[in-house]
Amino acid sequence: MEKTWNNKAWFMVLPVLVLVAFSAVIPLMTVVNYSVQDTFGNNEFFWAGTDWYVDVLTSDRFWDALTRNLIFSAIILAIEIPLGIIIALNMPKKGLGVPVCLVLMALPLLIPWNVVGTIWQVFGRVDIGLLGRTLEALGINYNYVQNPIDAWVTLIVMDVWHWTSLVVLLCYAGLVSIPDAYYQAAKIDGASRWSVFRYIQLPKMKRVLLIAFLLRFMDSFMIYTEPFVVTGGGPGNSTTFLSIDLVKMAIGQFDLGPAAALSIIYFLIILLLSWIFYTVMTTSDAQS
Amino acid sequence: MARIDLEHIRHAYGAKPKSENDYALKEVHHEWNDGGAYALLGPSGCGKTTLLNIISGLINPSEGRILFDGKDVTHLSTQDRNIAQVFQFPVIYDTMTVYDNLAFPLRNRHVPETEVDRRVKEIIEMIGLGGWAGKKAQGLTADQKQKISLGRGLVRSDVSAILFDEPLTVIDPEMKWVLRSQIKRLHKQFGFTMVYVTHDQTEALTFADKVVVMYDGQIVQIGTPAELFERPRHTFVGYFIGSPGMNVLPAKIDGSTATIGGETIALNFRPEIKSGAKTELGIRPEFVSIGREGMPVAISKVEDIGRHKIVRARFADQPISIILDEDGEIPAEPRIAFDQKAINIYADSWRVGGEA
Structure with a gap:
């Protein structure tokens, strides 16, 4: 088909281009600019080439934070995806239970992230927090301020509490779109509960699960607010993720060059991993 | 099995x-x-x-x-x-x-x-x-x-x-x-x-x-x-089966005669009808014939569907369908007759009193 070229059309998209340029492209290019130069203030810049990148990539600090990020995301996905599926499968399909469940599920998603952090920060405190006091009363030694394991557990439980709903809601949307005839046919065919899940429900949820997986990966990989509020990256560096490290570097130490380089690397990692997940998941679909 | x-x-x-x-x-x-x-x-x-x-x-x-x-x-x-x-x-x-x-x-x-x-x-x-x-x-x-x-x-x-x-x-x-x-x-x-x-x-x-x-x-x-x-047992079966469905006409039943409008039709049986029931006469379009003899009818439309023609007409102020052979002729002053054997009588929509 011949496309008609209409140069006036460009004017129509211009406002959006300008907006995107200001909101995304220019800030990103500024970061690129910082990442290849050195500055001592006064708006004086010196060419640094790839030095900052080399610095970042050869530092233990970067690799440690990256490892923490990857472990955190892996744990989050391993818990939230199956848990979300299980909850969605057990949610009522009709009646009064549906709106009740949906509202309960949506509640954690509606709370601002720093508030979520504050809630858990208080909740887990051994002196005044309900969770902290209860665990102490039960004789469990729990202190997320001093014990790295406790800090991790707190962050993971908090994230599960905060975000599993998203997976549930997406899966539930996939499940309710399955016509009754499928379940009836499965009964007629003598399918077990597992077969119904494996051959009817899971295939129908596949697309929404892909979205849930990508969203949860990206969000958990970029997590900042909640650990910043709850643990501030500690104890020690045990919960210092890339995002927290980045802010320390840029705002705390004012190392703009290395921080910019780290930002670019961070961005590329998320882009790359998301692309890999997406490609792997969609091509396995297409082969069928 | x-x-x-x-x-x-x-x-x-x-x-x-x-x-x-x-x-x-x-x-x-x-x-x-x-x-x-x-x-x-x-x-x-x-x-x-x-x-x-x-x-x-x-x-x-x-x-x-x-x-x-x-x-x-x-x-x-x-x-x-x-x-x-x-x-x-x-x-x-x-x-x-x-x-x-x-x-x-x-x-x-x-x-x-x-x-x-x-x-x-x-x-x-x-x-x-x-x-x-x-x-x-x-x-x-x-x-x-x-x-x-x-x-x-x-x-x-x-x-x-x-x-x-x-x-x-x-x-x-x-x-x-x-x-x-x-x-x-x-x-x-x-x-x-x-x-x-x-x-x-x-x-x-x-x-x-x-x-x-x-x-x-x-x-x-x-x-x-x-x-x-x-023998549709219910007028619904008459309507639902057949193309077009059975003609069901409100009729007065008196002994072994049925009266539709001003026309009287002799039946070959005597239906047993409870008093007060709504009575109807059912006849399939296949068993209505058009000719010069019989009861007057006003033709409103003829549909030629290939194998035969469907004649839509008004009889005693009621719509009626008649099936006519492909080469069947409609006379200038058409009249219709019902095949006596194919007449069914309904009281409150249910077929009554067969071969009495």
Whole structure:
């Protein structure tokens, strides 16, 4: 088909281009600019080439934070995806239970992230927090301020509490779109509960699960607010993720060059991993 | 294969039915013979699918019992009843191959793999998907998918009955004929008890030995296609079967004569009618003849549909349809006559007093 070229059309998209340029492209290019130069203030810049990148990539600090990020995301996905599926499968399909469940599920998603952090920060405190006091009363030694394991557990439980709903809601949307005839046919065919899940429900949820997986990966990989509020990256560096490290570097130490380089690397990692997940998941679909 | 008895079955979808109208299925008491081919015919919403789902066990009836070969199965699950059912829209397992789809009901019942292989290969040839065995079921066309649904119903050789719930709705017309004759052939070959739900009278009449006509939650007539045509028990059956349907004209009945408007028609029997009943005379368009003799009629339209003509007319201020041969002539002052043997008399919509 011949496309008609209409140069006036460009004017129509211009406002959006300008907006995107200001909101995304220019800030990103500024970061690129910082990442290849050195500055001592006064708006004086010196060419640094790839030095900052080399610095970042050869530092233990970067690799440690990256490892923490990857472990955190892996744990989050391993818990939230199956848990979300299980909850969605057990949610009522009709009646009064549906709106009740949906509202309960949506509640954690509606709370601002720093508030979520504050809630858990208080909740887990051994002196005044309900969770902290209860665990102490039960004789469990729990202190997320001093014990790295406790800090991790707190962050993971908090994230599960905060975000599993998203997976549930997406899966539930996939499940309710399955016509009754499928379940009836499965009964007629003598399918077990597992077969119904494996051959009817899971295939129908596949697309929404892909979205849930990508969203949860990206969000958990970029997590900042909640650990910043709850643990501030500690104890020690045990919960210092890339995002927290980045802010320390840029705002705390004012190392703009290395921080910019780290930002670019961070961005590329998320882009790359998301692309890999997406490609792997969609091509396995297409082969069928 | 089994004989199926429905004993005083009633079903309401609401929890506490108060009046007769709360029942989606009013009392059904009927026996389906072993190896019979039945069609359940009726308009949408008349309770056909409800009745079918009660037989298959997807729905538990509010009242009554279901017996398979004399054994009470009312509270058995679908799996335990050993029923096959084909649904209106194709249900396939997307991620499986065509072969695995067909093998699925057998494997779930732990049939030995060699037997599975034998049965599946047989069925896959029968439904004409021989070359597709290894293909994923996802990319198939609607009628191929429906063939798989059919095949999954047929693959189990030991089923008590096979139930079809408007299975050919999504299929192209020419493919419908092919599939329907395949189902009929299978019925002859294996002698399954088959119940076929449809709202298409042609489908019902060509498929079944006995047609069960349902209307408003109840069975109004069970009969062979010929019985339904000649002696409709209820005016609904008259309307619903035949093209065009039966002419039903309000009539006064007096002894063995009927009066429509100012015209008097002699009957060959004396209907027994309770006083106060609404009486009607039913005559199929096929048994009305046009000529110079008889009762006057005003022709409003003639539809030529090829094999014959359908004449739409007004008789005694009532619309009436008449079927005329392709080369039949309509005289200048047309008059009509009813074939006395084909007249049915209805009181409050139910046919009355036969050969008295």
